[in-house]
Amino acid sequence: VRSITEGDTEVLVPIPVEGANFAPSAAPVFYNPVMEMNRDISVAATSAFVKRMEPDPEKTITYVDALSASGIRGLRIANETGIHTTLNDWSEEACDLIQQNIDNLEIGHNTIASHKNANVLLHEKHFNIVDLDPFGTPAPFLAAAARSVINLLEVTATDTAPLCGAHLNSGIRKYAAIPFNNEYHSEMGVRILLGRIARELSLQDKAMNPLLTHATRHYVRTYLEMKKGAKQADKMLKNMGFIVHCPACGNREAIYGLAAHIEEKCGRCGEKNMLGGPMWLGKIHSPDFCSETIAELEARNCGTKQLAIKMLELCRDELDIPMFYDQHLICKKLGVSASAIETVIQELRNRGFKASRTHFSGISFKTDADISDIEIIIADLR
């Protein structure tokens, strides 16, 4: 092992194996330095959420990192936010390393190591905050996490190929939904994952209010506030639905509900429509929560501060309308060259539409204009 520091926390992690085949998952205990921004945001978002809970000093707020590996994520939560943390992993080597890290940081008063199957632990105990950060898909842990969680569910998914439609059958098996592998596949992946989580929560008569969700390179991460009760769950499920997309002309429509009738042919160009879903069509962020998380990042020591803040500002300011438009694709179809993204957004606004940048892609935008209006505006810019 070697010692590294992330945020304010010094942690022992496995020494990387040199050579072409090195992958974090090949090490005896997993540690991936590329996920530092994910962890920086986790510490900030968890801290922002705990402040919202207005903690009663008499009551302990409990957090579980159900799939801990070296423990770095939960160790940072314990050390940098002070809440009670359980660090769980079914690997004995991981658990030994976690215990060593707890001892070194002298945080045994609010941190415990747990050596269980995550699903067993989550079925045995309730936690205020449940964090799932697995290899690949979180799907096998969602039922237990939905049962265990009281206030906040934090989930990472690194299986972007199944989520975004690049591995279609794998995605159908894990998420019981059909994604499109098209220009907005990253947002599709986010909404397929959220849809699967929403339905898992509804089994427990629970509902989610998404506070922050980001798709960054090879993963999706989401922070979901929990609400209790069958009525809340029924209300939440009204945000489920489908996207009808015409691959020929780019026309799309969101259809709300878990049963949908769609026209076989596109109303704009007459080509065959595609149907994706079911998925989450509701909000994926709360702008206030994004601002609170940004304030936490500003006040903290963390290696990815500037990058993380920049991304969260994009999340805070983006329109929460599915799905984004890729300017380059539209320009290619029209045979015109692309403009600065801000110019397109300004022109959409000048003509009375809502428009914003999106954290999903630097060359894309969100708007309530339809594809016909967008094409006219982009063509007029050239």
Ligand code: SAM
């Ligand atoms: N959260 C860690 C971080 O931020 O560095 C990374 C966790 S790593 C991607 C996934 C871990 O889950 C591995 O250490 C593996 O041993 C553990 N794991 C996989 N399946 C498990 C299960 N069913 N119960 C408990 N641990 C499990």
